[in-house]
Amino acid sequence: MLALRTALTAFRRAPLLSVLSITTIAFSLFAFGLFGLVALNIRNALQQVEERVEIRAFVAEGTTVERITATGDEIAKFPEVARVDVVTQEQALDRARKELGEFKDVFESQFLPASLDVHLKQGFRDPATVRTVADRIRGYDFVDDVRFGEEWITQLYRLRNIAGVAGLTLGLAFAAVAIIIIGATIRMAVLARSREISIMRLVGATDGFIRRPFLIEGSIKGVLGGFLALVMTYLAMRVLEQYLHFETAFFDRRLATLGVIFGALMGLMGSAVSVGRHLRRV
């Protein structure tokens, strides 16, 4: 109670610095949030795409169906592989006819090769793994050619990584600024209350008790910053949606709560670091 009351007085004492610390915390989390959101949406997109990730190995003409099936079983035992579909020449033709109905005449002859369609397990669909599996399949001598959507999977992954790194860097920079500003606020508050603090010490208040209001103050600012960041991220996402015309996912409740908790931790850390240092000088 006393701690909460003194925390509120601290707000009143330095409103400008308080607002400043809240906004820098918010900007830090906003940077994390915005880029996190980009990463989240790319991940969702990737997941949809990945469902369809497959490696198609075209088989040389004249290979027996038995041989193809046996090899398919062998490939199915690779640790990365979820399932292998054997597609005979007839099936390939059927599929082509269905997909490209108008041109069915083109496919009269048996020039479409048989293939093995390899589906990978979840978690093994990143470009590097896809490539090694493809290389291994290419090793069978009756395999003519191996195809997979290498290019654009790589692109999407790269985009996700860039968003992640940019968010992390910007977010950390703002976090550092926030912690510095919180430190300055605490310094002022400690100085303004130096007599109170020295009396507390004299009459036997514990360090923890003396520190508590400053920590509470920092955490409250962190929580407020967290909420502000959520609002800012949400609005930014709305604006982006309008311009880019595609539907995006926002953080679910768990991630949003995590963000606010993260803000509280930032405020708490900022004050914990500086309160110890400044209290020692009173």
Next chain:
Amino acid sequence: MIRFNNVTKSYPRAAAGQSALSNVSFRIAKGEFVFLTGPSGAGKSTILKLLYMDERPTSGEVRVSGYSSLEIKRRDVAKLRRRLGIVFQDFQLLEDRTAEANVGFALEVIGTPAANIPNKVARALTQVGLASKATAFPKELSGGEQQRVAFARALVNDPFVLIADEPTGNLDERATRGIFQLLREINASGTAVMMATHDLQLVRSTDYRCIELNHGEIVFDSADAPKIEVEAD
């Protein structure tokens, strides 16, 4: 109860070889009244700071109520201070709080249940003769009255020893006598008193024990006086 054992204190930033205290030893018994005198810079405040463990000796040991300066933890320093009453020359009151709020503050910050605070505060203010000024702010009180508020704050938690560093330093003669009278009453009720003062007249007017310091050494302790006379023979 209080024991200084060969205590030497050199402050970190003092010139080399300069000690604020050198080889100081004495004991104070339960309920005793002791004056600490000596010229400015003799080390009076240093002894009191060592006593409430604001400073630690450079060598030697300070023992207070079972705690030793050699091994006391920060947490225990807080615990110890709850059993000490400390008063300074400059009162150290909070200007934005009334007399009773200043006294109550000392209980609040050590976690005393709120329900018990008003009674204890009223009792302490009565003890120092300020019951009628409970709701006055420090700037509405005379120096002597402000010092009484400080005494009430020091007494409110029933300390076993009252530590006063020149409590009358800022007061005129009349207020000084009043405060001294209060100290005698506090002592009569069983609380030990350790008071640093420049006021030799005050010291001589009583037969309380007196420890005199000079350049960080004890030059006279009235508790040892008979022994010194014997040795001088």
